Amino acid sequence: MLLQITYHDKATQTKTEEEDTIEKILKAITTLCTKVDSMDNEIQKLKSKASQQHDYKNVELRRSEDGKNPELKGDDGKLFV
Structure with a gap:
């Protein structure tokens, strides 16, 4: 009987660990x-x-003049391919 109790305690201890x-x-x-x-x-x-x-x-x-004066007169920003 003592052997069974000891074995049971060890099993419980292992499970707890x-x-x-x-x-x-x-x-x-x-x-x-x-983290x-x-x-x-x-x-x-x-x-x-x-x-x-x-x-x-x-x-x-960026210079403020860059936005006001397009490089090409009449340039409306559209690109034709």
């Missing part, structure tokens, strides 16, 4: 997913900021 290991793995995966999401959000912010800076740079490089 496996459950603890699985729980630790799931917590680690959850933490990693949260990846956070990094993705930060990357999107940086891309947006870089895009806006690029747009501002182009605005500064």
